[in-house]
Amino acid sequence: MSYVAVASVLACVVGALNLVLVMGVIKRLREMSPSPTAEPPRVTLLPGDRPGPFTAEATDGEVIDAAGLTDSLVGFLSPDCSACKDQLPQFLAYAQAMGGRERTVAVLIGSPEELRDLAAQVGPVARVVMEPPFGPVATAFSTRGYPAVVLLDGAGTVSHSGATFATFPKPDRLMREAARV
CATH class of the missing domain: 1.20.5 (Single alpha-helices involved in coiled-coils or other helix-helix interfaces)
Structure with a gap:
């Protein structure tokens, strides 16, 4: 017992x-x-920030630097990122609505071999820069994840940024504002 x-x-x-x-x-x-109301993690510079100095060469040979990026859209994409694939149609549409190649830069992260298809997709609407992780452009924009999109104002200051276009103004409104200036 x-x-x-x-x-x-x-x-x-x-x-x-x-x-x-x-x-x-x-x-x-x-x-x-994280709590459901917490802010999403920061993937790049925040509004009000300015990118650091950099110089990069686009695939067409054009030299791109921080001083030349005003009133521009800059996107950071990686071919092995599923969220990048999901955001690609929105990036292409936003870039086209902003005026295409003259006002858009796509920074593709990876080796040239793995970036070939992605470069062909974004090339018609954006100047394409290919660089390895932590390359000069990604470093200048403090990019921490992909996708990352940044909208720069006329002074080269970040006006909108994030992993999606959820908080970005509609491109047609941007074009009207630029026409008034």
Whole structure:
């Protein structure tokens, strides 16, 4: 009879210990997970920031630098990024609506071999710069993830940025504002 009592007490102690450990794990997971109202992680410069100095050569041989990027859209894309593939149609449409190649730069991250198809897709509407991770343009824009899109105003200051175009103004409104200036 004493064996049954000892086994019952032991089972209760193990069950209570398990409950305490599970509650600790749940508390830790709640602390580590972002709240649903938290801001999305920063992927590039924030509005009001200015990109650092850089010089890069586009695939067509044009030299692009920070001083020349005013009233421009700059997108950072990687071929192995599923979110980049999802955002590509929006990037192409926004670039086309902004005036195409003259006001858009697509910075493609990776090796030239893996970027060939992506460059062919964005080339008609954007000047294409290919660079490895942490290249000069990505570094100048403090890019931390892909996709990243940045809209620069007439002074070369970031007016909008993020991983999507959700907070960006409609391109037709931008064109009307630029025409008034």
